[in-house]
Amino acid sequence: MRQDSALHDGTAGVSEGAPDGERPTVVAEDAARQSAVAEEQAFLDLATARRDRVADHLRTELSAVVLDPVEQARQRMLRQQYEELRRATDGLVFGRLDGRDGTVRHIGRIGLRDDDMDSEPLLLDWRAAAARPFYTATAVDPQGQARRRHIRTTGPTVVGVDDEPLDGALSAQLVGEGALLAALDERRTGRMSTAIATLQREQDDIIRAEATGPLIVQGGPGTGKTVVALHRVAYLLFAHRTMAEQAVLVLGPSPRFLRYIAQVLPALGETAVVSATCDTLLPGVRVGRDESRQLAEIKGRALWQTALESYVTSLLPRPRELKLRWEGEFYAIPAALVAQALASAVQGRPYHRARAVFAEHLHHLLADAVVEQRETLMAEMEEGFEDILARVDRDLTREQHVGRAPTGSDVDGLLSEEEVEDLRSRIAASASIARFVESWWPTFDAETLLGTLLTDHARLARFAPLLSPAEITAVAAEPTAWASSDIALLDALADLLGTDEAPQPQGEFVADRARRQRGWVYGHVVIDEAQELSEMQWQMVVRRCPSRSITAVGDIDQAEAAHRHRSWAEAVQAVFGDRWTAAELTICYRTPREVMALTEPVLKRAGSHNAPPRAVRSTGITPWELRATAAELAGTAAQAVHELQQRWRGGTVGVIAPAERVGVLLAVLSDVPVLTATQAKGLEWDATLLVDPQGIAAEPRGWNGLYVALTRCTQELGQVILTPAR
Known part of the structure; x- marks a missing residue:
């Protein structure tokens, strides 16, 4: 662990019982801390004033009415800059690098220059190459830096600093450990926040990796997969400006998850982003029914791409x-x-x-x-x-x-x-x-055409010969409303048909145009919880990014979808072959050691050969259990949730249960989310109540689901175990 700096954001003071010889040291440390806070407050005030002046200037320029197309394009660029400045409030300045050569660079959410545009930046954008040592320098490899300072702010006020010497002292286990652990200990709000002040080296390496092909990132619970994915979007849009002209697609596992991350990229100043799930990716088409796991697995297979190509060729x-x-x-x-x-x-x-x-x-x-x-x-x-x-x-x-x-x-x-x-x-x-x-040579509608194929035994046998007679019968017997697995088939068929799309207005933001066009080609695609994608859903992704500039993050051990793959190689073989790059996140920042200790046997029962990620923090709270019969389950859960809410006032509590028990729990728990393990994927709370874990394990791929459920908390885990009626 790193040596404690004299400057930190604790509340240093003189204890009444401290020996007289220690008091001058404590007083000196407190004075040094106050001096550092005042110094950074002065800089924050300077940067804030500069940001406000630039924003006012841009607002004046944007108030003019322009008709010239070139000027309109310039105004769109200025509007994006203005929005970036406007959003850069909390955490405008969060870091500082003191070079061994005496240079001082402040790091922030955006870049700012003072009135002399030829001088060094007043504030360095966190995505700039010169800012990278803030995330990667260590005492062993200081990269020309003498000290790294983390600056903590609340609104316009500096509330603390945390200094790390990089001059050969004992190397820290984590970059900015004090700031990182303080951030992890903060109450959860139900919304993901940015983490640009506390990114770790293995995360930063992935964020700044070249976008030349598919990058598959394996990361266990709490390793910051989503943080990495979203900050990678912000970095790529900053480093590759042409990418903003095509927009970036962010695919998440559920609408709830997209709401959870909704404000992260705007907070980082990025607007050229379209967020969607695989189910909402096809404009004008929505899922109208649930489906069995058997049918979802059958219709997710790669064989349908060839089948649909043959089907269209026959027309x-x-x-x-x-x-x-x-x-x-x-x-x-x-x-x-x-x-x-x-x-x-x-x-x-x-x-x-x-x-x-x-x-x-x-x-x-x-x-x-x-x-x-x-x-x-x-x-x-x-x-x-x-x-x-x-x-x-x-x-x-x-x-x-x-x-x-x-x-x-x-x-x-x-x-x-x-x-x-x-x-x-x-x-x-x-x-x-x-x-x-x-x-x-008639024209065809994709929905009508797919419906004709999926309900016709003879056509299915002709064009999808790899399906067994029993599988053909199961597919043909499905209702006509579209299920989740049908969306990828519809997308493939629409692409093969090439239905013309109406031209979109050119005055809109690029994300608005992209969102409405099935055939839009994105500059980059980021996929979160990528282990859940079927082979046909991977095909959907590649159609939208033929360059294969793709970043996919996930945990193969948390896969709960109906497909059969249990490794990344199996998951992406049909679409990428072996032409993809692997990366791994190995450190668990979110889930406490006390909880992660429960996961290894669960992983083994799930058939995994991976070790769980290494947890780096402890809360001192041992996971606990309550026991209840089926009749007592709802009441016991309600009482446990009430107690958790009292302990974590100002934070969040979540409940995870088997699908068959969610309805009963919702009847008594109206003020907390009650979700299945699948629905909880990617989310986090201060405290989690896990109801009937044995029931979750009994579900299809249930041990994987239980692994997800166990690892959603940042502080405390409780479980309600089902017992036989007495």
Whole structure:
């Protein structure tokens, strides 16, 4: 552990019983602390005043009405800067680095310069490369730094400092240990807060890792997976400005989880972010029913991607001779030309895009046929065929009847380039030709098409031959409303069909445009609780980020979804193969040692070969148990929750129970969240009451669920054990 600094944010004072020889030391330490706090208060006041001046200047510029598109783009950039400044209130300044060369750099949520724009920054953005030693320097590797100072603030007031010497003293186990443990001991509010002041080295390494391909981060409970994921978004948007033009997608496991993290990225100044779950990722489509684990597992398999590709391919028309009517005459397009146009149109394009390209080819082929037949007729006429001449006369009469004035072609029978182009335009605009194309190559709706496939035994057997007859029967027997696993299938089918999307207004924030477009390509995707994704859901992710600039964080040992994979290699094999990078978070900051001591046997029962993460803090509170019969369970839980609320007043208490007991508990617990282990994933409370842990373990993948449930508290864990009726 690090040596205690003379400066900290405790309440140093003179004890009445302290020996006289110790009093001068205590007084000196207190005076030094007060001097340091005053020094940092002066700097915070300076930085706050500068932030306010810059914000006022931006607000004035934004008040002007501009019509020029270039100026509008500039105003969008200025508005983002203004919002970043406006949100930078709490924790504007949180750190300081004192270099061995005498330089002093303050670290904050945003970067600020003073009036001299050519000088060193007044306040260094935490994402800047120069700020990295604040998270990574140690006494063993000081990186040119003599001291690191953590500055604690409440609103506009500095309330404490915590100094770490980096001059060769005993290396700290944790970076900013005092500040970190103080933050972990704070009451939970039901909302995640930023952690930029207390990030640890292994977290910072992942946050700043290159975004060149899939990065899969394994981290057990309390290791800060979500903190890392969200701060990585903020870092990437800062370091790669072009990424903000495409937006970043953040995928979470549930709407409750997204509400929990909702304010973190805005607090870090980031707005080019779309948050969603896999169930809400497809615009205009919502889950309408629950489904069995068996069906969820079947429809999450990678085989559906190939099945749907084959299904859509089967909908393509087959080459044959086409006969089209144009202005009273029939024209034949030979099968060989149709096959050539069809092959040229498809070439890996989505179904509807290929259809549009083929229609363009067909318009040209028909125009060529009309021109060719006309020229042939005129050539035959010149040889004296009276019957042909009569037909040409009828053609001329009809063209004059529709209002076309005679041109040079009406005299010699040859169409000019302009007339041929006009002919093609009229063919392309023809409603009758459009009806013909629709009848031969129809358009399809993804929802209707998927419904047809999933309810048809014969089609399922043809296009998904890897399914057993029993599995086909189970799929075909499902209700018509969409379940969670159907969303990924719908997304795959919509992508294969390539349904056109209406253009979006350009004046909006990029996140608003991205949120409404299924085919939007994101600059980066961050996935939390990634172990829960099925193979088809992974395909959804890759479609939205073809560059595969993806960060996925999760704990394979907390997987509760219906899929079969039990390792990251199995989870991502279908979409990434072996082309992905692994990283690991090994330290548990949230869950106390007393609770983590309970998890190793649970992990073994879950079939894991991993060791639980190493807890670095202790609360001194031993997990406790109560026993109750089924009839007593609700009352016992209500009394236990009441006592926990009294002990953790100002904080939060959560209740986790088997799915079958949630309803009974909700009837007596209206002021605390009562969740299943799956619903509690990613959340945390000061105290957790775990009701009927044996019931959770008995659920599908229940030992994994119990591992989740045990590790949600930051301070205290209580359990209500079910006993037989007396």
